[in-house]
Amino acid sequence: METIGIIGYGSMADMMVQKWLEKEVLNAHQIMIHTRSETDRLLQLKDRHQEINICSLNELSACDVLFICVPPLAVLDVLDQLPSAAKSVHTVSVAAAVTLxxxxxxxxxxxxxxxxxxxxxxxxxxxxxxxxxxxxxxxxARLHRLLSAFSIVREIEEDQFDAASNLTSSSPGFIAALFEEMAKAAVRNSELSLEEAYEFLTYALLGTGQVLVERGLTFAETVDRVATKGGITGEGAEVIQKQAPQMFDDLYTQTMKKYEQLKSQINEADKHH
Structure with missing residues (x-):
């Protein structure tokens, strides 16, 4: 019976644990959590699943896999504090910018x-x-199986991680920011309320995602299907095709710069160890 250890219990750790329990991939007694502060999130989890083990760092040596779910600048400190008995445990870091x-x-x-x-x-x-x-x-194989419970797992070269993270991990935030602006534009240019704009766009987003996945369409094919020659959608799509490349290039420039800053902060902190 495998045991999963987790250090740090933020929103991503919570998401993983909730999905494993919900999908019955793990039972509560197979999960060990170590965290410096007992947050409401953790107390709620413990309330619903009494068998979850809240444990010390030393006890984590008994795990098969150990997920380190602390902020990037804290990861190396956590590794240094692990007991020597944990040295054979497969350790998985979920932090950005802390390289293998x-x-x-x-x-x-x-x-x-x-x-x-x-x-x-x-x-x-x-x-x-x-x-x-x-x-x-x-x-x-074990990590792949655990993550497959709630996602599509893709192994890629580590030097592509930052660019790819923009498309997998950050993109829900980018998409939300983009559609927030589209909703506000609708309100500025019509009598629609913000609530209506949000609702209409949210369902359009959900449906577009489903169509793309279930019909196997590309983005370009989707544009073609909705935009008839000389029609209204085509006019709107053209505005985006003209103006969005610069915006997204800027987005990549900024985020990549941030990754580099974070890496140099981690290097600096590491030097002072």
């Missing part, structure tokens, strides 16, 4: 990185995974 190379300098454990996505809360979205050299086939 960096992680492996702080531990002898088999290491993997996993970038979660908020959309897995509803059982969809792509989980990005990259493995360190010491992760064996058994570890890889």
């Amino acid at each position: 190379d960096k992680l492996s300098k702080h531990t002898t454990q088999p290491i993997s990185r996993y970038i979660p996505t908020l959309t897995s809360a509803v059982g969809t979205g792509v989980s990005l995974v990259a493995h360190g050299e010491t992760a064996g086939e058994e570890e890889k």
